[in-house]
Amino acid sequence: MRAEVLLAFLAMAAVSYGIRVAGFLVGRRLQEHPRLSTALDQLPAAILIALVVPLLARGGPAEWLAAAAVAALARWVDFLLVPLAAGVVAVVLLRGVL
């Protein structure tokens, strides 16, 4: 293993770690304010939506239909593997058709 390569990876790890530690500390501070704490409560849903929306926007009709199927299924099944597998199968089929 080359030392300069490992050093580069350590630098990347340090940056990622710093981001998380800073976020955690700020989050803990925000919790002390009632209104900001409400915002913090809604943050997980907001982040999840913000994760999925660009993925959908980058897709086309096949991805949108498959995502609609996943969303419908997610209302009924709690076990993550089912909507996941259904979505993957649906998108492959739909891409073949559309």
Place this chain on the structure above:
Amino acid sequence: MTLFSEHAAGARAAFTAGVLRCAPVALGVLAYGLVFGALARQAGLSFGETAFMSAVVYSGSAQFVALGLWALPPPVLALALATLLVNFRFFLMAATMSRVLKGWSRPAVLAVLPWVTDENWAVTLAAGERRHWGAFFLGTGAMLYVTWPTASLLGYALGGVVADPKRWGFDFAFTAVFMTLAVGLARKHRAPLVWIASAAGALLADRLLAGSVLSNSAPVLVGGLAGALAAALGPRARNAG
């Protein structure tokens, strides 16, 4: 049975539940790890360096971007800066972790924060508040921390087996996962204003920055903050659950 061992048994059960809940997600991570390993080999990394990278950097998106920038000697500053831009979304995710890790000592928190990644963070928060939530999180983290380096090395050894994840629909795996978890979480906390603000912010950031090194983090950051702002300013959210 003492109180302490009951506590330990509960924490162990929560850890196992986290491992199991995250197992389907690990399949998606496995597919991407295979691709990453094959690309790392093409980029000229050794087997050991690939293992080190996946175990220490432990961030799929940053690692893919790093391969795109790869040169010898490695451009350390560019790699660090790219990591900052690609991974900035972890700031917001980590900000939500104080509730999950409630009651944990500072060293314990610092030790587990590297395990906050998109997928297992999403599984943990979508699972909702529970006893031993921190142990549950640890289970989700352990599942992926075993999967990602293993998959990278498998991909390295096998070469381009999953060269095109799109062909098998694997590229859709994370969309399906995040979609499912978002629906579950949205059903627990009805806050349409927050959802609209978040979706609009994410969409805007994605359209403006698509294809750039910011395309991973900016939508999450803008959408997440827009949603949080709507929550702070808007009417109090009705909690259904």
